[in-house]
Amino acid sequence: MSGQPDFFAVVRSQRAHRAFGDDPVPDELVERLLETATYAPSAENTQPWVFIVVRDPVAREQIGELNRRAWEGGGRDFSRPRLSPRMFAKVEAGATGGVADAPVLIVVCGDTSSCVETVLESSVWPAVQNLLLGAHALGLGSALTTITTVFGDELRSLLTLPDHIRPLAVVPLGWPAAQLGPPKRDPVAEKTFREHYGEPWAR
Amino acid sequence: MSGQPDFFAVVRSQRAHRAFGDDPVPDELVERLLETATYAPSAENTQPWVFIVVRDPVAREQIGELNRRAWEGGGRDFSRPRLSPRMFAKVEAGATGGVADAPVLIVVCGDTSSCVETVLESSVWPAVQNLLLGAHALGLGSALTTITTVFGDELRSLLTLPDHIRPLAVVPLGWPAAQLGPPKRDPVAEKTFREHYGEPWAR
Numbered sequence: 001m002s003g004q005p006d007f008f009a010v011v012r013s014q015r016a017h018r019a020f021g022d023d024p025v026p027d028e029l030v031e032r033l034l035e036t037a038t039y040a041p042s043a044e045n046t047q048p049w050v051f052i053v054v055r056d057p058v059a060r061e062q063i064g065e066l067n068r069r070a071w072e073g074g075g076r077d078f079s080r081p082r083l084s085p086r087m088f089a090k091v092e093a094g095a096t097g098g099v100a101d102a103p104v105l106i107v108v109c110g111d112t113s114s115c116v117e118t119v120l121e122s123s124v125w126p127a128v129q130n131l132l133l134g135a136h137a138l139g140l141g142s143a144l145t146t147i148t149t150v151f152g153d154e155l156r157s158l159l160t161l162p163d164h165i166r167p168l169a170v171v172p173l174g175w176p177a178a179q180l181g182p183p184k185r186d187p188v189a190e191k192t193f194r195e196h197y198g199e200p201w202a203r
Numbered sequence: 204m205s206g207q208p209d210f211f212a213v214v215r216s217q218r219a220h221r222a223f224g225d226d227p228v229p230d231e232l233v234e235r236l237l238e239t240a241t242y243a244p245s246a247e248n249t250q251p252w253v254f255i256v257v258r259d260p261v262a263r264e265q266i267g268e269l270n271r272r273a274w275e276g277g278g279r280d281f282s283r284p285r286l287s288p289r290m291f292a293k294v295e296a297g298a299t300g301g302v303a304d305a306p307v308l309i310v311v312c313g314d315t316s317s318c319v320e321t322v323l324e325s326s327v328w329p330a331v332q333n334l335l336l337g338a339h340a341l342g343l344g345s346a347l348t349t350i351t352t353v354f355g356d357e358l359r360s361l362l363t364l365p366d367h368i369r370p371l372a373v374v375p376l377g378w379p380a381a382q383l384g385p386p387k388r389d390p391v392a393e394k395t396f397r398e399h400y401g402e403p404w405a406r
């Protein structure tokens with residue numbers, strides 16, 4: 001998408017990308033997306049997000065290795081019966097290679113010294129969603145991945161994170177290897193109730 | 204905003220609204236925003252969000268009362284030294300009245316039977332952010348509030364939530380009583396590092 005991308009068109013076509021081309025993503029675009037992230041709300045405007053932008057191929061490979069270990073050490077067996085064969089294949093390809101092949105990995109962390117722990121996640125994930133949507137608005141591909149945080153200590157060591165900085169997500173960023181169709185979602189009426197749980201939304 | 208709102212313009216001007224006019228918000232708009240929410244990503248596309256749309260004035264008053272109790276029972280003393288006097292006054296007005304005065308409260312919950320608990324929040328907050336952005340794109344005001352979940356059991360009882368449905372947020376929705384200026388955020392360079400923590404983003 002270029003020019004002034006329509007808000008609802010961006011939202012309705014967002015997909016998780018796990019395969020990327022080799023074209024570089026310049027710092028200017030990364031910074032524009034991080035700025036987009038920071039416009040998200042947070043508890044008392046504490047803005048407890050911290051971003052580590054990883055381009056170094058060795059570091060990306062090490063993060064990819066954590067991803068693989070987490071996948072092979074439990075994620076795969078957990079996911080196989082829960083996903084369609086097609087989606088399982090995509091997630092497997094991403095976990096064992098594709099995600100770390102992105103030219104940029106943005107490790108999103110939460111600063112536990114900025115706010116109480118109970119509101120840390122509600123104060124960081126909206127910023128991550130802004131980042132993902134912004135990437136899509138610019139034609140970049142990205143995904144929200146959290147599996148690497150199973151090895152939080154290793155990630156912490158790799159990125160020299162102090163104790164108060166908690167890694168929450170690894171967002172790969174790159175130009176998509178393929179265009180993806182629209183997302184598949186359950187209808188609103190299956191997820192929504194009127195006044196109290198159990199009372200159907202659809203009249 | 205009307206017509207085709209520009210994605211980046213929507214994101215850059217999102218603010219938390221805590222004061223609303225009396226004009227109604229029709230079901231069609233609520234449903235459009237909930238659909239917007241559902242396009243967000245979730246772990247393995249489990250879509251563990253559940254929305255309770257509360258319009259009943261008595262129920263809104265009861266939720267407002269929980270909000271007040273949580274604020275007066277701890278939130279106020281916690282927030283006072285941390286906020287500017289101006290922001291404190293706004294949050295206080297919202298907690299003690301404004302939020303529950305919105306014509307619609309959307310209680311956003313997570314279905315703990317849909318996914319593992321560790322990814323529940325990362326699978327619900329992006330949808331909430333979509334909802335807030337979508338509201339703003341349509342000219343509606345909203346806010347992400349979580350303080351009421353301090354009284355999760357009371358909220359659960361009020362909305363007849365079964366054990367596996369966890370209330371996470373109360374999002375007031377209405378036409379803004381006032382237009383708000385741009386959000387204030389720390390620069391990207393203060394929140395971002397290169398390759399590892401401590402290495403400045405700015406070159």
